[in-house]
Each structure stands twice: as C-alpha cells, then as structure tokens.
Amino acid sequence: MNEQDLKRAFQDVVVASSPPPAMDPGRALDAARKARSRRRSSITGAVVAVLVVGIGLGSAFALNPTGTTEAIMGAGPSSSSSSSGSSSSSSSTVQWPNGQTDRTATNGPQADRAKRLLVELKAVLPAGYEAPQLKYNDPSYQNLDMQRTQSQVMSNHGESPEVWQYWATTPVRKDGKVGWLNVEVSTPDPKLSTDPCALAKAFWGMGGPCQVYDVKGAKVGVVQSNPSGRDQFDKWATYLAPNGQLVTIAEDDKYLGGGYPELAGQVFTEQQLAELATDPRFRVGS
Known part of the structure; x- marks a missing residue:
C-alpha cells in the first residue's frame, strides 16, 4: 500500500462516518481536503492519519480537530501543548515560512492571495447569481461561515521549490436556492503530471470520467461527474498553466x-x- 492508498483509506472513512455531535465541519472539511490533495505529504503523516482513523476518527475530530489536523499534516505541537514528555524532537523543531506556527498562513501576502481568488471567483458569476456570505443551517455546523479562503504551504521545510496552495470557496445563490463554487490554485511543482486528465482526477482524490477540452490551444481536464460516492462537487476543470501553476475550478448544484x-x-x-480554469485572473502572483 502506497502513500496515496493510505490517504484514500483515510478519506473514505471521513466521508462514511456519520458526523459526531458538535463537530467543527469547517475544520473537518479543511483537514480532509488537505489530506486528499496531498501527494507531497510525508509517508509518516499519512500513516498517522490512518492510525487516527483506526482508533476513532469521529472522536478525534469532535474532541480535538486542531490536533487531528496537526497529526495529518505533520505539524509540531501547538503553544498549548505540553513541552514535557517524549515528543519527537523533529516535530517540535518544524520550521514554517514567514513565522507561521503551522502550514497555514492566516495573514500577510500569502493569505491575501487566497482572498484575491475569492474576489475573482465572485466576479465571474453569470447575471442573476450572487455569492453572499451565508451560515450553515445545520446546527451541528455551529453556525460557521460557508464562504472561506485558505493559504497553506504544501512542501516540507527545506524542499525546493516551496509549493503553496490557495483555496477559496463560496455559496452561489439564485432565487433563494444555493449551490457551491470553488477554486484551488497551487504554485509550480515539478513532481506533478502534465496530463490534463491525470491532474483533474487527482483533485481531492475523487477521480471520475474525464474529457480534455481545448481552450484556444490550452488543454484542460474536465471531470463531468463524481463517482467517488462523496457528496461534494458534481464537476470540475483542471488546468496546468504555462507558468506551472495548477488551477481547478469546481461547482455543485x-x-x-x-x-x-x-x-x-x-x-x-x-x-x-x-x-x-485558463483565465489569467486565477493565477497567483509570485
């Protein structure tokens, strides 16, 4: 079993498990999405994720969603964690860019790039649609915002090039009915495939039947249905731009x-x- 198999086993359990009371779905979705999309994470991180699943994933997310995310992503202990005991010296000395405490940038130029993607995503909506900030109606979602952004470094400390991923998601409303629109962009990674459909099928590990679309000579992989059984996006388009950035635009009704x-x-x-997906507005600055 390779790293991707381990991650997919984790993903399947995340989706198959019924959500426990008072879970934080925003954190759970973000954590699952990170694990899904990470072909660059360490083998150790993937194994830890599966072990967490094996001992009770639902409880882990319900009781300590941040800690679970750190285990998946290989982050060091938080400032509230005990400094005593036999914790690994490697995990306690993890160095993140720009003074971050984990992979996620919550402010500064990296965070601003994801916020800019949200602005552009809202700007491309057809007439008659709007992208409001809504709250989850389901009480178990704790009244969280449905419109969010995130910026995170995906490469490990010392790896070159440093790879960043930017994500923006929003509800889309028309006539009181609400759908979902999402954009995800990552900076160049030489390890990525150059095949449009291979890249599209790798999005969140969902796979699906893919067709290559030609957009003025640019080749874009488009997955037109989601056979994974996960109640997420109906379809999405993935494009590897000439500058090496990977762009995916996804939607659901x-x-x-x-x-x-x-x-x-x-x-x-x-x-x-x-x-x-080929629109330059969805490329991030250097």
Whole structure:
C-alpha cells in the first residue's frame, strides 16, 4: 500500500462516518481536503492519519480537530501543548515560512492571495447569481461561515521549490436556492503530471470520467461527474498553466451541509469551467 492508498483509506472513512455531535465541519472539511490533495505529504503523516482513523476518527475530530489536523499534516505541537514528555524532537523543531506556527498562513501576502481568488471567483458569476456570505443551517455546523479562503504551504521545510496552495470557496445563490463554487490554485511543482486528465482526477482524490477540452490551444481536464460516492462537487476543470501553476475550478448544484434548497440548474457548463480554469485572473502572483 502506497502513500496515496493510505490517504484514500483515510478519506473514505471521513466521508462514511456519520458526523459526531458538535463537530467543527469547517475544520473537518479543511483537514480532509488537505489530506486528499496531498501527494507531497510525508509517508509518516499519512500513516498517522490512518492510525487516527483506526482508533476513532469521529472522536478525534469532535474532541480535538486542531490536533487531528496537526497529526495529518505533520505539524509540531501547538503553544498549548505540553513541552514535557517524549515528543519527537523533529516535530517540535518544524520550521514554517514567514513565522507561521503551522502550514497555514492566516495573514500577510500569502493569505491575501487566497482572498484575491475569492474576489475573482465572485466576479465571474453569470447575471442573476450572487455569492453572499451565508451560515450553515445545520446546527451541528455551529453556525460557521460557508464562504472561506485558505493559504497553506504544501512542501516540507527545506524542499525546493516551496509549493503553496490557495483555496477559496463560496455559496452561489439564485432565487433563494444555493449551490457551491470553488477554486484551488497551487504554485509550480515539478513532481506533478502534465496530463490534463491525470491532474483533474487527482483533485481531492475523487477521480471520475474525464474529457480534455481545448481552450484556444490550452488543454484542460474536465471531470463531468463524481463517482467517488462523496457528496461534494458534481464537476470540475483542471488546468496546468504555462507558468506551472495548477488551477481547478469546481461547482455543485448544492452546498454540502448548507441546508439550503439546491440550484435548479448548473452555474457553468463544462466548457465554461474549462475556460475559467485558463483565465489569467486565477493565477497567483509570485
């Protein structure tokens, strides 16, 4: 079993398990998404994730979602963790860029890039649609925001090049009904495949039937349905830009966990998603 197999085993349990009371779905979704998309994480991190699943994933997320995320991502202990005991010296000396305490940048230029992606994502909506900041209706989602951004470093300390991933997600509303639109962009990584469909199928580990679309000579992998059994995106388009940045635009007629009526139809066609993925507005600055 390789690293990807281990991660997918973790993902399957995340989705199959019924959510425990008072869980933090925002953290759980972010943690699962990180684990899904990480072909660069260490083998140790993946093994730890599976072990966490084996001893009770639901309880881990419910009782300590931050700690679970740190175990998956290989982050060092938080400032509230005990400094005594036999904790690994390697985990306690992890160095993150820009003075961060973990992989995620919550402010500064890296965080600003994800916020800019959200602005651009909202700007491309067709007439009649809006992208409001909504709250989850389901009480178990603790009234969290449905519109979010995140910036995180995906490479490990000392690796070159340093790879960053930026993510923005928003509800999309029309006539009181709500769908989901998402953009994810990563900086160049020489380890990535150059095959459009291989890249598209790797998005969140969901796979699916893929077709290559031509957008003025650019090749875009478009997955038109989600066979994974996970109630997430219906379709998405993935494009490896000439500058090496990887862009994925995804949509769904409903927003998972939002509790709102789903949209009567799709926001974008597959061709339109492919065109959006190639749009320079979704490239991040250096």
